[in-house]
Amino acid sequence: MPSFKNIIAKLRSRSTRAASANDDRAPTANGNAHNSAPAPVPAAQPNQQVMASATTPTLTITLKNASNSSSVYVYVTGQALDNGNRAMFLQSDGRTIYYPASPNTVGSPLVQDVAIPLGAPGTIKNITIPRIAGGRVWFSIGAKLKFALNPGPGVVEPSVSNPTDPNINIDWGFCEFTYNSDQLFANISCVDFISIPVALTLTSTSGNIQSVPGLPANGLVTIINGLKQQAASDGRPWDKLVYPATGTPLRVLSPLKLLDSSANAWDGYWDAYVNQVWSRFSSTDMTVNTQAAAGNLTGRVSNGQLSLGSAGTFNKPNARDIWTCSEGPFATGDNAARNAVIPRLAAAFNRSTLLNATQFPNGSAPADYYKNATTNHYSRLVHQTMKDGRGYAFPYDDVVPDGGADVAGTVFDGSPANWTIAIGGS
Structure with a gap:
């Protein structure tokens, strides 16, 4: 523990x-x-x-x-x-x-x-x-x-x-x-x-x-090059995260920040992956290790919603929900069990581990993160470029398995x- x-x-x-x-x-x-x-x-x-x-x-x-x-x-x-x-x-x-x-x-x-x-x-x-x-x-x-x-x-x-x-x-x-x-x-x-x-x-x-x-010292350039390669590969606007668009780059924005200037930039990006997750857990149990008083919560998708015991039901998230980790099904409230599930479920989406394990976060290690073609490539490249792989790249990036680094x-x-x-x- x-x-x-x-x-x-x-x-x-x-x-x-x-x-x-x-x-x-x-x-x-x-x-x-x-x-x-x-x-x-x-x-x-x-x-x-x-x-x-x-x-x-x-x-x-x-x-x-x-x-x-x-x-x-x-x-x-x-x-x-x-x-x-x-x-x-x-x-x-x-x-x-x-x-x-x-x-x-x-x-x-x-x-x-x-x-x-x-x-x-x-x-x-x-x-x-x-x-x-x-x-x-x-x-x-x-x-x-x-x-x-x-x-x-x-x-x-x-x-x-x-x-x-x-x-x-x-x-x-x-x-x-x-x-x-x-x-x-x-x-x-x-x-x-x-x-x-x-x-x-x-x-x-x-x-x-x-x-x-x-x-x-050259890390920002490395990330920018990786984003350009990713945009060329999947046709998504990863290269638009670079500011300014021309001249000497000052920064790379997170995917969420692109929505401030281009509201439809990520439309449909996560849809196929989310559908695969919902299909998988219609016939397979998902367990979320809340690492809190609620303990392990197990459930399945039924009638289009993911049901996880005392945490309630979760609708399919869209791209904005996944990038923010705080909107749609990830909005917190008065239910302590649900509030404990949200960080772990949101992290599993950003890291794209939901098709590779049945327990979250305890079913995956950092080596398993970002392996799907649909993932948070900004976070992937940030971690990949950091000298020791560590950096806070999305809102619940501090979620780790029990005993994990x-x-x-x-x-x-x-x-x-x-x-x-x-x-x-x-």
Whole structure:
């Protein structure tokens, strides 16, 4: 069974990940209004021991310029857990916290400088963060990012799908984290897009080291070439995920993000595969290992719906449902068993393992993922290109079999001493 820390980490990510499938929340003229609350804490279970605070009020992050540019800027955003979950930035000195006031108008500018310059290639700089939920460390190369404020305050974040966003032609990316009283949890996020290589290293107070090496320096080009080959092979718009379409590429969008500009781009893509799955499980039992209180749920397709015991029935998903992992049959609600099935079923679709096993996720290993011609080829290429195969490439990419190795590129520890972020891939 997974360790207690693994369970905590997965609970944290699953409480927020489906939302990030549509991460361009409430778009404004300048980007995304981001005023969501911190991820909910799982309810205590009977006889569960309450953990004493293991972390210090602040944590040192070491930033390394591993690019070949002297114009690299870092930004830290999130909700301050020790100050009423207020929206916050770190200022340019990497220590002082900026709590923006609520403005009167949409798209108001920040009143503090929040761009932390990294200096020449090879430069190392330490910054200090408080306990933060819903945190992001943003980075840009060649130009500073532009954030703004809406009444609330709501932080208007950079967007990769809003063509009028002032950051649309800047090379930027981010990694995600939460630093609370229990632990630091961080991951390389590629759910919406992939761009600048980033590597994470987490060192605990006991000297334990976890690392995610991320993309190699030429990784984006490798992914782009793979997408072009896939588009030539199946005639689907994988090559349209590259932005911009001409000139020097800045990023590769996820399949979901293409729907923002081309609503019918993926029409019918998953239909044949879904029909095969429904046909197979009309006469064969499917078992979903919920890895939760609901245990293993077994069922079959009947009258056009997949029935899985206490989790209820599931209609056939379409392409948008599969890319988002949060719409149609994958929309969560009040049924805990259903909410536990959704990540595992959505992951099995994205990884195209449903015709090769009868238990999910325990019937498959990473070597079995993405083998069908119809699959999430964006995720396939991201994992294939990462130095160690790990990266968060779709909303439930943290789903693993019991005892299985992490494939999502996460680091976490209850007693973190230092978190190092290397930007640029060198």
